[in-house]
Amino acid sequence: MTENPAHTDLWPAPTASGAVDAVVTVPGSKSVTNRGLVLAALASEPGWLRRPLRSRDTLLMADALRAMGVGIEALPNSASGAAASTGGEAWRVIPAGLYGPARVDVGNAGTVMRFLPPVAALADGPVRFDGDPRSHERPLHGVIDALRALGARIDDEGRGALPLTVHGGGSLTGGRVEVDASSSSQFVSALLLSSPRFNQGVELRHTGATLPSLPHIRMTVDMLRMAGAKVDSPEGGGEPNVWRVAPSALLGRDLTVEPDLSNAAPFLAAALVTGGRVTVPDWPERTTQPGDALREIFTRMGGTYALDERGLTFTGTGRVHGIDADLHEVGELTPVIAAVAALADSESELRGIAHLRLHETDRLAALAKELGELGGDVTETADGLRIRPRPLHGGVFHTYEDHRLATAAAVLGLIVDGVEVENVATTAKTLPDFPELWTGMLAARGDALAGREA
Ligand SMILES: O=C(O)C1=C[C@@H](OP(=O)(O)O)[C@@H](O)[C@H](O)C1
Numbered sequence: 506m507t508e509n510p511a512h513t514d515l516w517p518a519p520t521a522s523g524a525v526d527a528v529v530t531v532p533g534s535k536s537v538t539n540r541g542l543v544l545a546a547l548a549s550e551p552g553w554l555r556r557p558l559r560s561r562d563t564l565l566m567a568d569a570l571r572a573m574g575v576g577i578e579a580l581p582n583s584a585s586g587a588a589a590s591t592g593g594e595a596w597r598v599i600p601a602g603l604y605g606p607a608r609v610d611v612g613n614a615g616t617v618m619r620f621l622p623p624v625a626a627l628a629d630g631p632v633r634f635d636g637d638p639r640s641h642e643r644p645l646h647g648v649i650d651a652l653r654a655l656g657a658r659i660d661d662e663g664r665g666a667l668p669l670t671v672h673g674g675g676s677l678t679g680g681r682v683e684v685d686a687s688s689s690s691q692f693v694s695a696l697l698l699s700s701p702r703f704n705q706g707v708e709l710r711h712t713g714a715t716l717p718s719l720p721h722i723r724m725t726v727d728m729l730r731m732a733g734a735k736v737d738s739p740e741g742g743g744e745p746n747v748w749r750v751a752p753s754a755l756l757g758r759d760l761t762v763e764p765d766l767s768n769a770a771p772f773l774a775a776a777l778v779t780g781g782r783v784t785v786p787d788w789p790e791r792t793t794q795p796g797d798a799l800r801e802i803f804t805r806m807g808g809t810y811a812l813d814e815r816g817l818t819f820t821g822t823g824r825v826h827g828i829d830a831d832l833h834e835v836g837e838l839t840p841v842i843a844a845v846a847a848l849a850d851s852e853s854e855l856r857g858i859a860h861l862r863l864h865e866t867d868r869l870a871a872l873a874k875e876l877g878e879l880g881g882d883v884t885e886t887a888d889g890l891r892i893r894p895r896p897l898h899g900g901v902f903h904t905y906e907d908h909r910l911a912t913a914a915a916v917l918g919l920i921v922d923g924v925e926v927e928n929v930a931t932t933a934k935t936l937p938d939f940p941e942l943w944t945g946m947l948a949a950r951g952d953a954l955a956g957r958e959a
């Protein structure tokens with residue numbers, strides 16, 4: 506685990522005085538917003554992103570694309586020809602010839618540090634990438650090595666990681682490449698997203714033993730196809746572990762971003778652990794987001810759900826059960842699931858998530874340590890966590906600049922008196938208004954959604 510940076514700000518996590526009963530509008534998906542931005546920037550005509558997520562990770566992505574010449578303008582949705590009922594913001598993306606010199610701050614955003622070097626390889630001129638100290642430790646070699654094999658010039662002073670400079674040549678040859686993406690699915694997504702613009706497209710073969718976060722790769726393939734790209738993927742009956750993208754122009758699209766279902770996790774968890782009820786409007790009927798798996802996971806842990814025109818309503822029963830679950834495909838849900846598991850009536854085993862050691866922080870070590878310091882019994886296994894519920898007590902929950910550790914701690918605080926969340930502002934990575942949304946959920950009494958049965 507990386508050292509916890511010193512933060513003195515502590516947020517007293519509110520306890521729930523009873524069963525929560527609220528409607529929570531969850532902001533847009535980080536993963537969809539950042540893919541949408543990249544594809545729109547590479548398109549041959551302007552496009553729209555409606556209800557984009559406006560958070561640290563997505564603003565870094567937008568700023569980076571602007572630095573390479575792309576026009577991105579924010580307007581109220583109502584001023585952009587959308588139906589009056591469509592609230593929120595719309596981003597107009599105007600592609601342009603990409604150029605350097607440019608500097609890109611990736612923060613600690615996996616999507617920015619991995620999706621943009623291939624874009625920079627298409628730019629004309631050098632693009633320098635750097636970010637938070639943790640960004641230097643997160644794996645990037647898969648993207649760097651593959652881009653070199655496809656014809657790019659990259660100066661990383663032999664680190665195989667950030668900081669680095671991509672010396673864009675205005676185009677990239679492309680073609681066949683092998684990548685071991687066992688440490689991050691984002692290596693595959695990164696190369697596929699830009700590949701329609703490579704002269705020969707790409708034929709990408711994943712060579713590692715495992716591949717995490719498959720739904721996120723499906724999201725990449727889906728969004729590429731929606732932008733007009735021709736993609737052969739293993740799911741479509743293609744060769745296992747091989748993706749082929751033909752060279753083509755990309756269309757400018759009008760895309761409305763779905764709510765971030767992974768960021769719905771703490772709110773649904775609140776319904777589960779308090780025996781209450783939370784509705785998340787606009788939950789898509791069909792989606793590639795991994796957060797959709799929460800319906801099944803939290804049902805196994807003791808709740809029930811209904812998905813209808815009002816959105817997803819999750820209801821707790823007052824009982825919370827442990828779970829034995831392989832979270833390999835949905836790793837980013839782990840911190841909140843671990844918090845719920847620590848409050849359950851039986852043991853949990855969370856498996857298939859060794860790659861979380863390379864996320865915002867080493868999430869396995871951090872969860873074991875911080876839950877342990879509140880009195881929990883959590884051990885790290887080779888590829889996950891074993892959680893044996895015990896009575897917990899208050900204390901400081903350190904968050905290691907990891908948004909999902911902060912939201913997980915808030916879930917514990919609903920039930921455990923005296924939990925103080927260090928640096929809750931770190932939630933701004935993907936969910937900037939988290940403290941307000943959380944206290945709003947606790948203040949609501951189910952009356953916000955007209956027509957919902959009492
Ligand atoms: O492509 C994406 O949008 C993401 C892919 C996943 O990364 P890993 O495969 O590195 O876990 C996920 O954890 C991350 O939050 C978002």
Ligand SMILES: C=C(OP(=O)(O)O)C(=O)O
Pocket residue numbers: 613614615616837864865909935
């Ligand atoms: C792993 C995550 O983020 P990133 O996109 O930075 O990899 C996450 O949001 O849980």
